[in-house]
Amino acid sequence: MAGLAAFGLLAVGCSTGGTGTRDEGPARTDPVAQSPSTTAPSATASPVKKVDAVRLLMSDPKVSKNVKADLRPCSADAYAIDTSYGSLTDNTQAPDVVVNVMTCGDAVGIGTYVYRSDDGTYENVFAKEEPAVYSTIDRGDLVVTQQVYAKDDPVSYPSGEIVTTYRWSGNKFAEHDRVENEYSRVVGGEEELPTPTAPSEN
Numbered sequence: 001m002a003g004l005a006a007f008g009l010l011a012v013g014c015s016t017g018g019t020g021t022r023d024e025g026p027a028r029t030d031p032v033a034q035s036p037s038t039t040a041p042s043a044t045a046s047p048v049k050k051v052d053a054v055r056l057l058m059s060d061p062k063v064s065k066n067v068k069a070d071l072r073p074c075s076a077d078a079y080a081i082d083t084s085y086g087s088l089t090d091n092t093q094a095p096d097v098v099v100n101v102m103t104c105g106d107a108v109g110i111g112t113y114v115y116r117s118d119d120g121t122y123e124n125v126f127a128k129e130e131p132a133v134y135s136t137i138d139r140g141d142l143v144v145t146q147q148v149y150a151k152d153d154p155v156s157y158p159s160g161e162i163v164t165t166y167r168w169s170g171n172k173f174a175e176h177d178r179v180e181n182e183y184s185r186v187v188g189g190e191e192e193l194p195t196p197t198a199p200s201e202n
Contacts, residue, residue: 125171144164
């Protein structure tokens with residue numbers, strides 16, 4: 001009898017615990033479940049204002065003549081330019097703009113720039129013009145990656161890379177972290193082996 005009584009108490013506890021499928025119906029009418037529909041319009045309320053990256057670069061005196069000379073369409077009106085928008089300089093007016101310029105043939109970065117909006121105009125607050133350089137925005141930090149090539153390295157297989165993280169400090173970017181990576185000398189996933197020679201005949 002004691003065992004049956006204990007079982008009865010357990011069954012009552014389970015039926016009032018609220019873990020069965022019957023609880024799913026009322027949960028759908030709960031106000032919390034409807035919150036995504038009330039917040040959805042705010043996600044599209046303020047779209048990012050796009051910039052004309054080519055015009056921005058060509059009118060920028062901080063962009064070198066060499067980069068401007070290479071800044072030409074690769075096909076039709078398509079330029080080898082990547083543009084990113086995000087928060088880097090704590091600017092509440094508009095997102096900051098990161099522009100990467102690459103070569104047409106092999107897409108090697110030749111220049112990377114950060115522009116900060118100031119009353120509708122954009123100011124160049126960071127520029128790095130070196131071979132194989134590329135910048136990204138990572139959680140509010142500017143991450144600049146530069147491929148390192150030895151003398152005989154092909155474009156597709158650099159010897160390593162330097163990854164530098166910058167953070168906005170005051171009115172400029174300051175280096176926060178630097179990582180240098182050396183790549184394996186294995187080419188194409190397999191180590192190059194010496195070419196076998198035919199056995200000599202006695």
